[in-house]
Amino acid sequence: MTLTLRNIAKTFPGGTTALRPTDLEIAKGEILSLLGPSGCGKSTLLRIIAGLETPDPGASIIFDGEDVTQQSVERRKIGMVFQSYALFPNMSVRGNIGYGLKMQKLPKAEIAARVAEVIDLCRLGHYADRAITALSGGQRQRVALARAMAPRPRVLLLDEPLSALDAALRGQLRDELALLLRQFGITAIFVTHDQDEAMAIADRVAVMSQGAVAQIGTPEALYRNPATSFVARFVGDAMPLEGQVEGAHLQLLGGILRLPKVAGGQQVLVRAEDVRIDPQGPLTARVETVTFLGTHYRISLAGVMTGPLFALHSGLSAPRPGDEVRLSIPPEALLVLPREVAA
Amino acid sequence: MRHLSRHIPLLVTLLACAFLLIPIIQSILAGLTVNYFRGLSSGLTLKWIGQVWELYADSIFLSIKLALACLAGTLIIGVPAAYVLARNPGRATRMLEEFISLPLAIPGLALALALLQLFGSFHGFRTSWTFILVGHILYTLPFMVRSVVSVLAAIDLKTLEEGAASLGAGPARRFIDVVVPNAMPGILAGALTVVTLSIGEFNLTWMLHTPHLKTLPVGLADSYASMRLEVASAYTLVFFVMIVPLLMAMQWASARAQRIMK
Numbered sequence: 189m190t191l192t193l194r195n196i197a198k199t200f201p202g203g204t205t206a207l208r209p210t211d212l213e214i215a216k217g218e219i220l221s222l223l224g225p226s227g228c229g230k231s232t233l234l235r236i237i238a239g240l241e242t243p244d245p246g247a248s249i250i251f252d253g254e255d256v257t258q259q260s261v262e263r264r265k266i267g268m269v270f271q272s273y274a275l276f277p278n279m280s281v282r283g284n285i286g287y288g289l290k291m292q293k294l295p296k297a298e299i300a301a302r303v304a305e306v307i308d309l310c311r312l313g314h315y316a317d318r319a320i321t322a323l324s325g326g327q328r329q330r331v332a333l334a335r336a337m338a339p340r341p342r343v344l345l346l347d348e349p350l351s352a353l354d355a356a357l358r359g360q361l362r363d364e365l366a367l368l369l370r371q372f373g374i375t376a377i378f379v380t381h382d383q384d385e386a387m388a389i390a391d392r393v394a395v396m397s398q399g400a401v402a403q404i405g406t407p408e409a410l411y412r413n414p415a416t417s418f419v420a421r422f423v424g425d426a427m428p429l430e431g432q433v434e435g436a437h438l439q440l441l442g443g444i445l446r447l448p449k450v451a452g453g454q455q456v457l458v459r460a461e462d463v464r465i466d467p468q469g470p471l472t473a474r475v476e477t478v479t480f481l482g483t484h485y486r487i488s489l490a491g492v493m494t495g496p497l498f499a500l501h502s503g504l505s506a507p508r509p510g511d512e513v514r515l516s517i518p519p520e521a522l523l524v525l526p527r528e529v530a531a
Numbered sequence: 532m533r534h535l536s537r538h539i540p541l542l543v544t545l546l547a548c549a550f551l552l553i554p555i556i557q558s559i560l561a562g563l564t565v566n567y568f569r570g571l572s573s574g575l576t577l578k579w580i581g582q583v584w585e586l587y588a589d590s591i592f593l594s595i596k597l598a599l600a601c602l603a604g605t606l607i608i609g610v611p612a613a614y615v616l617a618r619n620p621g622r623a624t625r626m627l628e629e630f631i632s633l634p635l636a637i638p639g640l641a642l643a644l645a646l647l648q649l650f651g652s653f654h655g656f657r658t659s660w661t662f663i664l665v666g667h668i669l670y671t672l673p674f675m676v677r678s679v680v681s682v683l684a685a686i687d688l689k690t691l692e693e694g695a696a697s698l699g700a701g702p703a704r705r706f707i708d709v710v711v712p713n714a715m716p717g718i719l720a721g722a723l724t725v726v727t728l729s730i731g732e733f734n735l736t737w738m739l740h741t742p743h744l745k746t747l748p749v750g751l752a753d754s755y756a757s758m759r760l761e762v763a764s765a766y767t768l769v770f771f772v773m774i775v776p777l778l779m780a781m782q783w784a785s786a787r788a789q790r791i792m793k
Contacts, residue, residue, distance in 0.1 A: 240693055261696045272687060274694030278712035287708075288698035339698060 189342040189375045190216050192250040196243050198232050206232040207243075208400045214343075214377065219369055221378045221390035223422070229399040230379045231347055237377065238345050239264050251342055262291075267336030267374075271348040273328050275320045281331050282307070282316045288339035302338060310334040310368065325353045326361055333365070337372055344369070344376040350385060362388050383423050387411075395419045397528075417455045417525045426457035426523055430493045438522075442492035443471040448519045455527045460486070462521035463499035465507065469516030473497065475507045489515070555771075562765035579765035583754070587766065590750035591773075593660065597746060598729040601667040605725050608668070609675035610718060614710055616676070617683035628680070632673040639734030642669060646739065658741050666735045671728050675721035682717030682788055683710075716788035723781040731774060747773070 191214040198207040207229040214220050222230035235241040237249060239261035249257045256264050267288075275284050282303055289299040307316050310330045315323060323331065329349060336344060349365065350358045366389040369376050380386050386393045387407040394404040395418070403415040407423075414420035417428065431440040438445045438456050447456065465487075473489040476496060485506040489497045492515065499515070507513050562580065565573040612631065616624045634642055646666055647657075656662055688710065695705045711718070733748040740749050751770060754763040 238697060240696075261693070262699050262701050265699070266697055268694070268697035270690055270694060272690055274687070274690040276691065276694070276709055276713075277686075278709070278715075287695070287700075291699035291704065335698070345697075 189252045190214065191237070191343055191375060191377075192248075193237070194248045194250070196233065196236055196247045196249070198229070198236060198241060199244055205399050207236070208398075210401055212394065212401070212404075214375060217373050217375055219376045219378060219389060219391045221380060221386035221393045222396055223380055223383060223386040223393050224396035225381055225422070228396040230381075230396045233396075234345050234347055234377060234379045237343070238266055238268055265339070265342045267339065267341030267344045269329075269332045269336050269344070269346040269349045271351055273332040273352070275328060275331055275335070277320050280317050280319060281312060281323070284320065284331055285312075285335045285338050288335065292339060306334045306338045309371065310337075326357050329353065329361060333368065337374070342375070344372070344374045346376065346378045348379055348381070350380070351382070358385075365389060387423075393423075395422055397422075414523060414525060416528060417457055417523075418528045420457045420523050420525055424459055426459050427497060429456045429458055429497075429522075430495065431456075440471065440493050442473050442515075445470060445517060445522070446519050447522055447524060449524060451524045453527070454524050457523040457525060458517055458521060459523075460498040461500045462517055463489075463497060464516050464518075465499065465501055465513050466516035467514055469514040471515040471517075473513055473515055475509050475511045475513060477509055478506050480506075489513070558764050558767050559771070560764075561761060562763075562768040564761065567761055567764070579761045580769065582762050583766045583769055586758075586762075587745075587747075587750045587754070587769075590745045590747050591769070593744065594730050594747035597660065597664055597667060598726045600661075600664050601671055601729040602722055602725050604664065604668040605672050605675040606718070606722070609672055609721065610679055610711070610714065611706075613676045613679035613683060613714070613717075614706065616680050617688055620684075628676070631676050634669050635673050639666075639670065639732070639736075640738060642666065643735045643738030658743075660744055663736055663739045663744060663746070666739050667729045667732060670732060670735055671725040674724045674728065675718075678721030678724065678785075678788065679714050679717040683714050686713055688713070716784070720781070720784040720788040723777060723784050727774065727777045727781055730777070 191212075193210065193212040195209050195211065196207060197205075197209045199205050210233065212220075212233075222233060224230045232241060236243045236247070239256070239259060243249075243257070247257060248255055251264070276287065279287065285306055286299050286303045289302055294302075307313055310333060312327070312330055312334060315327055315331075320328065320331070329352075332349070350361055353361060362385055369389065378386070378389055390407065392404060393407055393410055395402045395410060397416075397418045403410060403419045405413075410419060410423045414423060414426070417426075420426035421428070429438060429440060429445070431438045431445075433439075433447075433451045433454075433456070436447045436450050438447055438451070445456075471492055473491045476488040476490050478488075479486040484500050484502040487499045487501055487506065489499060560571065561567045563575050563577070564571055565576045565578075616628055643666060646662070646669075650656055650662065650665075691709050691713065692705050695709045700708060730747060732746075733752070736746050737749050737752065740746065745753060747770060751763070751766050754766045758766075
């Protein structure tokens with residue numbers, strides 16, 4: 189199903205703007221992630237698509253050419269996976285998964301067959317007749333996905349589906365979820381505050397900030413060509429370099445850097461993996477801490493600017509805390525971007 | 532000395548139990564002895580219980596009918612009311628909850644007088660058992676509402692309902708499929724409380740009753756006032772037999788509801 193959103197905005201009764209007018213287009217079978225910090229409006233947008241919140245007047249939500257803006261949630265034929273899963277504790281796993289099919293008033297035999305099919309696909313065979321309370325977090329998450337998918341919804345909406353799990357399980361289920369969604373071939377919108385999750389699961393990512401989409405694109409595009417300093421910091425943890433811009437040069441405490449272009453009033457950012465320890469480099473710094481992370485070292489450097497600068501250093505050895513080092517940053521690795529304007 | 536101090540709590544407990552149990556045992560025995568003033572030596576009999584049945588069977592049936600009707604009333608009004616209260620937490624609903632609870636703070640006597648003043652002139656209603664029923668519902672409703680609200684407040688009802696709605700369930704289906712089953716421990720605890728209170732209610736009922744409408748406790752007062760002590764005691768015994776299992780079930784149900792709320 190293609191999903192078209194036009195002029196979706198939400199103002200809460202108190203007058204706070206949760207979402208500024210937003211347009212969005214999601215292709216059939218595409219998995220889109222809404223990524224942003226808490227309070228950026230991503231959940232509000234998802235809940236408006238679901239029909240759980242009403243947008244401000246003037247909005248239109250179109251499912252495959254059908255305007256569903258005025259439809260209640262129970263008529264929209266969506267599937268939703270909630271952060272807390274919202275599984276019914278009064279029903280078994282099978283009862284939960286079959287509930288949506290029961291609401292469609294399908295014959296009992298067909299319900300049983302389709303429930304069995306989804307149970308199989310989500311590898312819930314051993315737990316089909318268990319009570320919800322007897323399941324682990326990861327199993328509950330799979331039941332929630334199976335329940336949302338069983339009625340064959342037009343679009344699947346996932347609201348932070350992994351955030352209730354502990355870190356180790358989250359990584360494993362992230363890949364599993366990405367695979368399952370591809371198998372289902374469903375159009376899906378996935379809300380998260382975790383950039384790794386968005387990158388791993390989504391075809392395209394919409395980065396949201398302060399009630400608006402800051403940039404939308406493939407994970408690679410967002411990483412390589414961020415449109416704003418917010419996107420650069422949120423996707424790939426770019427660090428702002430605080431210094432004085434003079435034409436195509438940036439004057440820092442620890443030296444002068446050449447910029448790829450003239451940066452008038454813009455912000456310069458760099459990612460830790462692009463900061464290199466280089467005896468011929470133009471910057472001087474003092475090593476504060478060194479953390480060994482297996483494939484590389486993470487080094488915190490002082491003296492380049494007022495705050496710390498981080499560098500990822502691969503190699504067999506690393507400098508020690510207290511060492512004076514020289515650094516270089518290739519001009520093409522510097523991101524020169526518009527500053528964020530506070531709303 | 533240490534030996535003694537260990538036994539003092541036990542002694543106090545036993546004394547307290549005796550204080551509570553001796554009058555009950557005495558009353559039960561009084562209902563089963565041929566002549567209470569001659570004591571147990573006069574022999575045991577079920578005659579008095581038979582007499583109670585002859586004289587007051589109507590009261591027993593009336594009380595059961597009232598309790599069941601009262602239960603139906605509090606379920607029909609109380610469960611949806613509790614649902615609305617739980618779904619809309621806020622100052623307005625808190626005040627509403629206080630209003631529903633008001634009959635707990637007002638003496639039954641005053642409540643009965645208010646009912647008499649309001650409906651006393653409707654003769655058909657005044658002399659019908661439904662008049663007492665209204666009083667019982669007023670008095671027991673807060674117990675049902677509170678019991679259900681506390682269970683519903685402990686679960687994330689809003690998200691559960693959103694989950695059901697996303698699967699295509701309309702408001703009525705959500706209430707039946709999701710709200711009621713998850714509120715069941717509270718409904719059960721509330722139901723047992725309502726039935727127990729309705730069967731035992733005296734103050735309000737005594738004010739509202741007519742000579743043809745005596746409930747179990749009103750009949751008990753009547754028997755103590757006008758029958759021989761053995762009959763009144765046998766009546767007490769009948770009362771016990773009805774109310775004690777209810778009390779025990781109530782304890783069990785509210786313990787279960789507490790467990791679910793954790």
